[in-house]
Amino acid sequence: MLAISIDGLNPDALKRLGRDGAPAIWRLIDHGVHTFDARASVELTDTLPNHTSMVTGRAIERDRNGHGVTWNDERRDPATVQEAAGEDVGSVFAEVGDAGRSSALFTTKEKLRLFGRSWSAALDKVAVQYRDETLADAARKDLVRHHRAFTFVHLGGADAAGHANGFMSPEYIDTVGRLDGLVGRLEHAVRHRPQLEGTAIVLTADHGGRGESHREPEKRANYRVPFVVWGPQVGTGDLYDLQGRAYADPGREQVGYGARRQPVRNGDVANLSLDLLGLGAVPDSRFDDKQDLRVR
Numbered sequence: 001m002l003a004i005s006i007d008g009l010n011p012d013a014l015k016r017l018g019r020d021g022a023p024a025i026w027r028l029i030d031h032g033v034h035t036f037d038a039r040a041s042v043e044l045t046d047t048l049p050n051h052t053s054m055v056t057g058r059a060i061e062r063d064r065n066g067h068g069v070t071w072n073d074e075r076r077d078p079a080t081v082q083e084a085a086g087e088d089v090g091s092v093f094a095e096v097g098d099a100g101r102s103s104a105l106f107t108t109k110e111k112l113r114l115f116g117r118s119w120s121a122a123l124d125k126v127a128v129q130y131r132d133e134t135l136a137d138a139a140r141k142d143l144v145r146h147h148r149a150f151t152f153v154h155l156g157g158a159d160a161a162g163h164a165n166g167f168m169s170p171e172y173i174d175t176v177g178r179l180d181g182l183v184g185r186l187e188h189a190v191r192h193r194p195q196l197e198g199t200a201i202v203l204t205a206d207h208g209g210r211g212e213s214h215r216e217p218e219k220r221a222n223y224r225v226p227f228v229v230w231g232p233q234v235g236t237g238d239l240y241d242l243q244g245r246a247y248a249d250p251g252r253e254q255v256g257y258g259a260r261r262q263p264v265r266n267g268d269v270a271n272l273s274l275d276l277l278g279l280g281a282v283p284d285s286r287f288d289d290k291q292d293l294r295v296r
């Protein structure tokens with residue numbers, strides 16, 4: 001299982017680039033299931049809180065059984081997600097480790113080392129490289145050399161280009177196109193290396209963005225993210241068309257956690273990945289905790 005997070009990926013960038021400008025991601029879309037209307041966590045549209053939701057399957061707000069990671073910097077206090085939550089917090093890494101299997105994290109941002117500290121016994125490798133190309137290359141080599149059950153790859157260049165030049169600016173769009181090439185290298189390894197046969201890919205983003213920032217969680221451009229799943233156990237088409245009673249297309253809205261039918265969220269990554277690996281959900285998680293998100 002390979003999870004790819006493209007930091008700050010507004011799905012409109014994929015539409016803008018089209019199949020010629022982003023062939024790798026569009027190949028996953030065309031041969032897998034997808035939506036451009038998945039949602040970030042309700043409380044915040046920031047990098048570290050939303051990535052913590054992706055790996056724990058929890059919402060953010062501590063008082064509502066969330067993971068409690070509300071900051072977005074490299075602070076070492078609290079040192080772990082468990083300290084932030086004030087209780088034990090599981091993760092996709094911990095569940096994979098408990099099953100006796102291996103996981104790895106490749107990230108372009110130092111602050112995601114929080115996960116290495118929080119699940120140090122379970123995570124077999126944590127690599128931080130600031131350049132996306134270097135990082136993707138290291139991840140690709142690791143994928144083919146080691147038998148990982150779960151690899152998380154975080155690419156940061158689009159977010160950096162968004163903050164420097166504006167989200168959805170020409171520079172930002174160009175960067176998404178460049179990152180697509182790196183996704184293509186990972187995808188190529190998964191499709192052609194026999195040792196990676198059976199590997200599924202899920203691709204999403206921590207938040208979107210338009211203009212200067214992505215910080216206001218009530219704005220559609222910020223809470224709207226893509227969610228793409230591809231693999232041998234995965235069907236094709238619109239993700240919402242496959243769902244039963246638990247999930248529904250949110251239209252243009254963000255949807256609260258109390259709603260009976262939830263949107264697909266970036267926080268579904270943890271339990272969907274475990275589901276595709278044949279493993280149970282993260283204990284005390286919220287997103288896809290019944291593992292009833294359908295991908296076929």
Ligand SMILES: [Zn+2]
Pocket residue numbers: 007008046047048159206207
């Ligand atoms: Zn981010």
